[in-house]
Every structure is written in C-alpha cells, then in structure tokens.
Amino acid sequence: MASIFENFVYAKELRDARFGTEYTTAFVTSDYHVFRAAGIAQTAGVRATHLSHSRQRPQVLSG
Numbered sequence: 001m002a003s004i005f006e007n008f009v010y011a012k013e014l015r016d017a018r019f020g021t022e023y024t025t026a027f028v029t030s031d032y033h034v035f036r037a038a039g040i041a042q043t044a045g046v047r048a049t050h051l052s053h054s055r056q057r058p059q060v061l062s063g
Contacts, residue, residue: 004037008044024049 002010015023025048029037034052041048 004040005044008041008046012044012046023047026051028053030054 011025015025025041025046027037027041027048028051031052031054034050038048038050
C-alpha cells in the first residue's frame with residue numbers, strides 16, 4: 001500500500017506530464033487530517049489547496 005506522500009508524488013508526476021507546472025491541486029480530507037495532508041503535499045512539492053469536512057464518512061448524495 002502506498003503512503004500519502006507516495007500518492008502525492010506519483011499524482012504530481014502524472015499532472016506535470018499532462019499540464020506542465022502551472023496548475024493547482026485540490027484534495028479533500030477530514031478536518032482531523034487536513035493540516036497533516038497539507039504538510040505532506042508541500043513536502044512532496046505539490047502546490048495544493050484543500051477542502052475539509054467534519055464527518056468521518058462523507059455522505060454520497062444520489063438522485
């Protein structure tokens with residue numbers, strides 16, 4: 001299983017190949033993990049913004 005850091009690095013490589021270097025990444029995580037994930041993204045060289053939620057399991061809306 002890949003780590004969060006490895007996922008950010010791999011995804012960055014894919015985005016760099018497709019979009020060059022002028023893009024912003026957005027990630028979604030819980031309020032509990034948002035600051036940790038933002039730090040990991042920065043360490044991985046990812047320019048990122050985020051959206052956090054307060055529920056452990058976000059609801060999926062249908063219809």
